Amino acid sequence: MRTLFDRLWDAHVIRTRDDGAALLWVDRHYLHEGSHHAFARLAARGMGVAHPALTVGVADHYVPTRGPTTDPDIARMVATLEGNAAAHGFALFGRGDPRQGIVHVVGPEQGLTLPGMLVVCGDSHTSTHGALGAWGFGIGATEVAHVLATQTVWQRKPRRMRLTFHGTPAPGVGAKDMALHWIAALGADGARGHAVEYAGPAVRGLPVSGRLTLCNLSIEGGARCGMVAPDAALIDWLRGRPFAPQGAVFDRAAEGWAALASDPGAEFDAEHSFDMAGIAPVVTWGTSPEDAAPITASVPDPARATPERASRMAEALDYMGLRPGQRLTDVAVDQVFIGSCTNARIEDLRAAAAVLAGRRAVVPGMVSPGSTPVRRQAEAEGLDRIFVDAGLEWVGSGCSMCVGMNGDRVAPGMRCASSTNRNFRGRQGPGARTHLMSPAMVAAAAVTGHLSDVRPFLEGRG
Ligand SMILES: CC(C)[C@H](C(=O)O)[C@@H](O)C(=O)O
Numbered sequence: 322m323r324t325l326f327d328r329l330w331d332a333h334v335i336r337t338r339d340d341g342a343a344l345l346w347v348d349r350h351y352l353h354e355g356s357h358h359a360f361a362r363l364a365a366r367g368m369g370v371a372h373p374a375l376t377v378g379v380a381d382h383y384v385p386t387r388g389p390t391t392d393p394d395i396a397r398m399v400a401t402l403e404g405n406a407a408a409h410g411f412a413l414f415g416r417g418d419p420r421q422g423i424v425h426v427v428g429p430e431q432g433l434t435l436p437g438m439l440v441v442c443g444d445s446h447t448s449t450h451g452a453l454g455a456w457g458f459g460i461g462a463t464e465v466a467h468v469l470a471t472q473t474v475w476q477r478k479p480r481r482m483r484l485t486f487h488g489t490p491a492p493g494v495g496a497k498d499m500a501l502h503w504i505a506a507l508g509a510d511g512a513r514g515h516a517v518e519y520a521g522p523a524v525r526g527l528p529v530s531g532r533l534t535l536c537n538l539s540i541e542g543g544a545r546c547g548m549v550a551p552d553a554a555l556i557d558w559l560r561g562r563p564f565a566p567q568g569a570v571f572d573r574a575a576e577g578w579a580a581l582a583s584d585p586g587a588e589f590d591a592e593h594s595f596d597m598a599g600i601a602p603v604v605t606w607g608t609s610p611e612d613a614a615p616i617t618a619s620v621p622d623p624a625r626a627t628p629e630r631a632s633r634m635a636e637a638l639d640y641m642g643l644r645p646g647q648r649l650t651d652v653a654v655d656q657v658f659i660g661s662c663t664n665a666r667i668e669d670l671r672a673a674a675a676v677l678a679g680r681r682a683v684v685p686g687m688v689s690p691g692s693t694p695v696r697r698q699a700e701a702e703g704l705d706r707i708f709v710d711a712g713l714e715w716v717g718s719g720c721s722m723c724v725g726m727n728g729d730r731v732a733p734g735m736r737c738a739s740s741t742n743r744n745f746r747g748r749q750g751p752g753a754r755t756h757l758m759s760p761a762m763v764a765a766a767a768v769t770g771h772l773s774d775v776r777p778f779l780e781g782r783g
Pocket residue numbers: 355382443444445446459724
C-alpha cells in the first residue's frame with residue numbers, strides 16, 4: 322500500500338545510492354532571475370542545458386510593476402535571465418510576454434505543471450505545484466545547476482505526513498486561514514522533513530486556487546512539499562490549458578491522473594487533523610508565519626509562554642510594535658498589499674473586490690495580479706475599477722511587495738496588511754512590519770484602517 326507521495330517518488334527514481342539518496346528524473350524545471358548563479362556555475366564548467374524543452378523561465382522577482390525601472394541593477398537581473406534563455410534555447414515568459422507572471426501562478430495556469438510530474442525551481446514556494454497532484458519542491462543554486470546539466474536531482478526520501486481537514490469552512494474562512502491555522506498549531510518546523518498530503522472534505526471542497534494557496538504555504542510549516550490528490554475538479558480546471566495535452570490525449574492522461582491517490586489503508590509517518598468549525602479568519606502578529614491567531618484574539622503575552630518561546634515572542638512583538646493583550650482588531654495598519662504566488666489568482670482578487678466594491682480604503686495600498694492573464698481577466702471583469710475606485714493602486718504582475726526585490730517596498734516602521742506568505746523581519750523592506758492574512762481580510766483592513774474580521778462585511782454589516 323502506497324501514499325500519493327510514494328507513487329510520485331517511485332515513478333521518478335532512476336537509482337538509489339547506498340546512503341539512501343536517490344537520483345530523480347525532473348519533468349519540469351522552472352527558472353526565475355535567481356537562476357543566474359546556476360548559469361554561472363554551468364558556464365564555468367563549459368556545460369549547457371541538457372533539456373531546454375523541459376525548462377521554462379519566468380521573470381517575476383525583479384520585474385517592475387509600474388513601467389520600466391530606472392534601477393540598473395534590477396534591470397540587469399531580468400536581462401540576465403533573458404540572455405540565458407536566448408543562449409540556451411529554453412522558453413521564457415519575460416517582460417511584455419502576455420503569459421508573464423509569478424512562476425508558481427504561471428506554471429499551473431499554462432498547464433506546464435501537470436499531475437504526476439516532478440517539478441523543481443530554485444525557489445522555496447515550488448511546493449505550490451503540489452495542488453495539481455504534482456511533486457514540487459524548491460532547490461538550491463547547486464542543484465539548479467545539476468538539473469540544468471542533467472535534468473536530474475538527488476534527494477533523500479522525506480517522511481510522509483497527512484493533514485486532514487474535516488467539516489466545511491464558515492463564510493470568510495478559506496485556504497489561507499487553514500494554512501496559517503495548521504502552521505500556528507504545529508509550528509514553523511512542525512512538518513520538517515515531511516512530504517505533506519492535504520486531505521479531508523474541506524480540502525476536497527477547496528477550488529484549485531485554494532489548493533494552490535494551501536500547498537504554497539507548506540514550506541512555511543517546514544514541509545519539503547505539499548500535495549492534494551487529483552480529482553474531477555482539478556481535471557476540469559486543467560482541460561484546455563495551453564501546454565496541457567488536448568482532446569483524446571488529455572482524456573487518456575486524465576484517467577491516469579485519477580489513479581494518483583493514497584491507498585485507503587496507506588500509512589503515514591505522522592497524521593494530524595483539524596476541524597473547520599474551530600477555524601476563524603487568521604492574521605499573524607509576529608515575525609514567523611507560526612505567529613498566527615484568529616482575528617478575534619488578542620496579541621499573546623510572552624509571560625504566559627514557555628521560556629524559550631517567550632524571548633522570541635518578546636523580540637517579535639518589539640519589532641512589530643505591539644503590546645501583549647492588545648486586541649488584534651485594534652492594530653492600525655499604514656498600508657495594504659494584495660499580491661504574490663500565495664494569493665493573487667483571479668479568485669483571490671474577486672474575494673478582495675467583493676469586500677471593496679462601493680467602499681473606500683482609508684489607507685494606501687497596491688494590488689498586483691499573480692500573472693498577466695490574471696490581470697487581463699480581472700480587467701475584463703471590472704475588478705481593477707473596484708480597486709482603483711477604492712483608492713488602491715492597480716499594478717502589473719510580479720513578486721512585487723511580497724519580497725521587495727523590484728523596488729516595491731514597505732517603508733521602515735510601516736505596518737502592512739498583506740496577502741503574502743512571509744512576515745519575516747524586513748521581508749517587505751528594511752524595518753517593515755507585515756501581517757499575513759487572506760486577500761478578503763486585507764480588503765477589510767484597507768476599509769477600516771486596522772486589522773479587521775472580514776465576516777461582518779460578507780454579511781453586509783461592515
Ligand atoms: C528569492 C527566492 C529564491 C525566494 C524563495 O526561495 O522562496 C523568494 O521567492 C521567497 O519567497 O522568499
